[in-house]
Amino acid sequence: MSKKPPPGMIGEPPSARGGRPADPGLHAQQIAREWEDVGESYVHRREKELGIPDGMNGQPDFDGDGRWRSFHPHGRQGGENTTEVVDSGVLNPDLLKGRKGGRLWAKATLRDRIDAAISHEYEELLAGGDHKSAIRMAAKTKLPIAEMARRINKARAR
Numbered sequence: 001m002s003k004k005p006p007p008g009m010i011g012e013p014p015s016a017r018g019g020r021p022a023d024p025g026l027h028a029q030q031i032a033r034e035w036e037d038v039g040e041s042y043v044h045r046r047e048k049e050l051g052i053p054d055g056m057n058g059q060p061d062f063d064g065d066g067r068w069r070s071f072h073p074h075g076r077q078g079g080e081n082t083t084e085v086v087d088s089g090v091l092n093p094d095l096l097k098g099r100k101g102g103r104l105w106a107k108a109t110l111r112d113r114i115d116a117a118i119s120h121e122y123e124e125l126l127a128g129g130d131h132k133s134a135i136r137m138a139a140k141t142k143l144p145i146a147e148m149a150r151r152i153n154k155a156r157a158r
Helices: 024-034 036-050 102-107 110-126 131-138 147-157
Strands: 085-087
Touching: 024 036, 036 110, 085 110, 102 147, 110 131, 110 147, 131 147
Parallel strands: none
Antiparallel strands: none
């Protein structure tokens, strides 16, 4: 058997990469790091589609190369509100487990979760960083988010 990877394979073969962490949050973070460029491109585009103003879109990567980013793969809470930033938490189906909206979040598509995170962080910015107010405001957001994202936000506000 040849030790060369099959044609078309990029990087290490899957067997050499190690396993995935059992913890859903760590797994999500690992995937986010591997797909950082795709996450950045999608989140930035989605923020524009939803009408997030450019001045609220992203932040410098303070822990990395300093580039302006809308997607932060190292964070694990869903997003940040220094400006509009989504993190690896959106990839974690257990992010809201045991909390309001957790069952809907676990069943939601990635787009729905990203929309819910964007709308929450946007409303949190408008509320001056008040997380509790942002939960209430995201349930009534005027942003044109996906219907499941709206349901998640409403469930979190109950």
